[in-house]
Amino acid sequence: MSLDLHRRAVVADAHNDLLMAVAARPPKRWGSFFRERWLPQLREGGIDIQVLPVFIDDQYRPEGALRQTLRMIECAHVLTEANADQVALCLDGDGIDAALAEGKTALVLALESAPGIDASVELIPTLFRLGVRIASIAHWGRTPLADGSREDATGSRLTAPGVEALREMERLGMLFDISHLGASGVAHVLELATRPLIATHSCARALLDHHRNLTDEQIRGVAATGGVVCVNFVPDFLTDDQTKVSTDRIVDHIEHVVSVSGIDHVGLGSDFVREVMTDVTPPCCENLDDEDPMFDFPGLEGPAGMPLVTEALVRRGLPEEDVLKILGGNMRQLMNKHMG
Numbered sequence: 446m447s448l449d450l451h452r453r454a455v456v457a458d459a460h461n462d463l464l465m466a467v468a469a470r471p472p473k474r475w476g477s478f479f480r481e482r483w484l485p486q487l488r489e490g491g492i493d494i495q496v497l498p499v500f501i502d503d504q505y506r507p508e509g510a511l512r513q514t515l516r517m518i519e520c521a522h523v524l525t526e527a528n529a530d531q532v533a534l535c536l537d538g539d540g541i542d543a544a545l546a547e548g549k550t551a552l553v554l555a556l557e558s559a560p561g562i563d564a565s566v567e568l569i570p571t572l573f574r575l576g577v578r579i580a581s582i583a584h585w586g587r588t589p590l591a592d593g594s595r596e597d598a599t600g601s602r603l604t605a606p607g608v609e610a611l612r613e614m615e616r617l618g619m620l621f622d623i624s625h626l627g628a629s630g631v632a633h634v635l636e637l638a639t640r641p642l643i644a645t646h647s648c649a650r651a652l653l654d655h656h657r658n659l660t661d662e663q664i665r666g667v668a669a670t671g672g673v674v675c676v677n678f679v680p681d682f683l684t685d686d687q688t689k690v691s692t693d694r695i696v697d698h699i700e701h702v703v704s705v706s707g708i709d710h711v712g713l714g715s716d717f718v719r720e721v722m723t724d725v726t727p728p729c730c731e732n733l734d735d736e737d738p739m740f741d742f743p744g745l746e747g748p749a750g751m752p753l754v755t756e757a758l759v760r761r762g763l764p765e766e767d768v769l770k771i772l773g774g775n776m777r778q779l780m781n782k783h784m785g
Contacts, residue, residue: 451755457494457773459675459714460646462721464497468520469725475520476527487550490751495550497521498557514561518575521554537785555579564589564606569613578784581622582610592627594656602633615640618785631663641671641783646714648682649701657682661705668706673775675714680742690742692757708767712776717747
């Protein structure tokens with residue numbers, strides 16, 4: 446039953462860093478490596494809409510951040526063109542609908558913390574023209590636009606360029622992503638936002654008190670804008686007990702978000718970080734110190750395991766209509782109405 450439901454659903458994943466793995470290969474291998482390594486997983490997992498974040502490793506910051514940002518965006522275009530029979534890079538809801546109607550996986554470009562632009566907000570329209578449709582403005586630490594959640598002790602709000610970035614993204618139709626943003630920054634965004642927000646990969650702080658997770662007040666705030674909170678699969682943000690790492694724990698966080706925001710404001714943001722980390726050439730990622738996700742997640746290491754989430758939702762007894770919204774219906778509606 447659950448597999449049939451999964452196949453009928455529009456499944457949207459708001460955060461998979463696979464673009465890092467593809468871009469780590471020589472450019473002549475971008476299209477073929479994606480086809481060999483990642484496309485089969487997306488197909489097996491039934492992923493219909495895949496957000497591709499552009500995350501810039503420490504080795505490129507600060508001097509090479511813009512160059513690597515452009516390189517990863519070019520990688521997304523190249524892998525799409527090389528696999529045009531299977532995927533489409535989508536700029537708006539109409540593009541997503543067209544891709545799905547043709548049986549293709551809809552790809553959507555996002556920026557994670559946007560180190561490539563620094564405080565040069567005038568580059569946001571440039572990146573929009575290149576296809577970026579979602580962006581966040583901080584990761585773990587401080588940026589010229591805002592502080593990430595690991596800097597919560599500063600109590601800082603968005604900088605003046607950060608406020609300008611929010612306004613520019615709203616003007617263009619680029620979804621503003623609050624995942625990784627510090628608590629005071631999220632509060633500031635909620636005061637200013639005039640369009641729906643998204644949290645592409647965040648869990649519930651009520652279930653695990655981790656600075657990366659969202660409080661009930663923040664979840665309600667995103668919902669009040671008409672936005673969506675996409676639950677993260679990284680075990681370290683789900684539980685501090687490795688014996689409890691399971692798809693049921695993901696459903697715990699999903700159900701909590703639903704209880705706070707309502708069923709129309711929750712989605713999935715896998716963040717298959719371990720899968721990507723094993724697939725890139727070291728040094729691979731920002732030094733996370735004690736934030737490194739160490740727990741294994743048997744069966745859900747990558748997108749091929751996504752049907753297990755549907756199985757867990759069905760097992761929990763959620764109505765089919767709710768499961769369809771969680772798997773991707775809410776994300777599709779958000780993108781159709783407010784992206785591009």
